[in-house]
Amino acid sequence: MNRMSSMKDVPREDMLMHGHGACPGCGYAATAKNIAKMLGPNTVVYVPASCLVVFGALYPTSSWKIPYFYTAFENTGAVTAGIKAALRRRGVDATVVGMAGDGGTFDIGLQALSGAAERNEDVIYVCLDNEAYMNTGIQRSSATPFGAWTTTTPVGQVVKGNRYFKKDIARIVADHDVPYVATLSVAHFTDFVRKVQKAKETKGFRFLHCLTPCIPGWRIEPSKGVSINRLAVDTGMWTLYEVVNGVPKVTYKPKSIAPVTEYLKLQGRFKHMSEEDILTLQGWLCEKWRAHYGEEPGSPPCPVPVHEEVLAHDGDPLYGI
């Protein structure tokens, strides 16, 4: 089998075809499409309630070239486990992948995800994280970053935007001692390809956590998704790493931390943020950077006084690397 290590190795044949109904510039679609083509035709895909259920297939048409199944919102871990058990018993050696959103993973799907991870089910779980319930119209999830506007964290006269910090789902999954966990960004494509390849060739439970910009939900230009993904990594809003059999490894580290304002200013969802809130978020990022990369983030923008909200929500260091 052809091992993929860079963009030129990626198969040309799409498994999530053109003609689907996603918004122009959708990071969710771009990520799903690239993972699907890398996994190839010998794959079964399960999609829980999400944008992908709506834009990927609408009876009697489908953009999927591989077998596709949908039932509900919170059960990606469980349905994929059932499909895999059946295929194994029927002697069909195929990849079973579940592609869920952040709500379907961080929130309502967490229990089934934990069950599948704990049992080390032989499936790939892809979390396409656009940081809110976008399919129902941009409501806050536990993946929504601090300060962001959503329709359930509105910018009011008194409270402006989301008051909670993003849950570290990849770390929670890694703590189940599964064989492979990785974080992905389509802006870092070689890293992306290598991680999908690793997931594909690993047995047992594999978790791919992907940051996927949402054009209407983040209030961004359709052409800016990839640049915003890159800025997410440069500012520490997203980190690229993998955990192979419990051993964490940073797969990409920016030279120094960029100020979070670089990331925020391109997105309408953050435009209302007060200086104080921006400072709070910057403080959270400086802490996260230090813990994650095991070194002091650059100055400026760090250090900043760490706000008590940050300490309350993110007191633990990340992996000690």
Added chain:
Amino acid sequence: MVVRTITGDAAVAYGAMLARAEVVPGFPITPQTIIIEKITEFINDGLMDADFIPAESEHSVMSVAVGASAGGVRTFTATSSQGLALMYEMLFAAAPSRLPVVMAVANRSLGAASGIWTEHNDSQPVRESGWLQVYVEDNQEALDMTIQAFRIAEDHRVMLPIMVCLDGFILSHVVEGVDIPERSIVDSFLPKFVPVNVLDPREPFMINPVTPPEFATEMRYQQDRTVEASKPVIMEVDRQYAALTGRSYGGLFEEYRMEDAEIALVGAGTWAGIAREAVDQLRAEGTRAGLIKLRFMRPFPGEELRLATAHLKGLGVFDRSAAFNGYGPVFTEMRNALYGSGVPITDHVAGIGGRDITVEMVREMYEIVEGNASGEKVRECTWHALRGEQR
């Protein structure tokens, strides 16, 4: 043939083992738990070649079951009460996706007033989920129907999931002598599962994409017609099983002393055993009483019951749950089926929350049916052995 003294739950487990179920997701809940315990014993002793998947909730149990059935293998599970309620959402995925999962439901009271004892208020409310539903009377029938359920569900004229409902504790935990059929007999009765819609990369297929209004009506109509079309399959399967084992249960329902009956009761579950005794006593005293043991709630044998009761002077319906419309669910269905037939009909609620039903209680039901038949003014729905006054 081997007769073993086993619980109703164990009988179900033997049924699933003999049926060669291949994937069994499970989660413990009283009074179903013995079923999954027994199945894991069979697997770990090498008597059953199946994957037991210990899911972390009943929602996930039904999700695994749906995934496995869509993946093309014979799938079995079991639950009760709150567990069935937690599965609710996924029941509605299994049936329209035409996935023939077989599930035992050890009937137990659901919700407050909390209890672990039998009531049909767990399975009756999901009779509109698209699943077929059969209620059994004893442990032998629990085993036989578990095996038959696979034949009915997997028949290509049907391809629908089915619940085998057995009264919690009264059957689930009580031992009776049960004839365990030979493997060879079950193998000849139940062919290998041949899936119709299956997730297989060799033949890509989509199951349950979002379906717009232009198509959903026709799909739902087909589903409704298929439930109706399962009736002849159920009758055929009962006859074939009887030919191999000597045990027939009448298919959709079973009649007892109905030929010349003037009054009768109809109802589901272990109640039928007590009602038989009441009928015998009444017959000995000269009352022409009869009994219909309702087996299938879905498909509901409305037309068939209308014919079977046409000669009666009075009919009573037994309900082991309330529908909160003033009647029980079986009565609601039954009166609908008998609409315009002219047979006077009353409802009889008893055994709620696992309260014992006695022969005297059933005789009281027959008395009301008889009174109604002779034109006395009686309650349309009586709650039997109720403390305090009925209003």
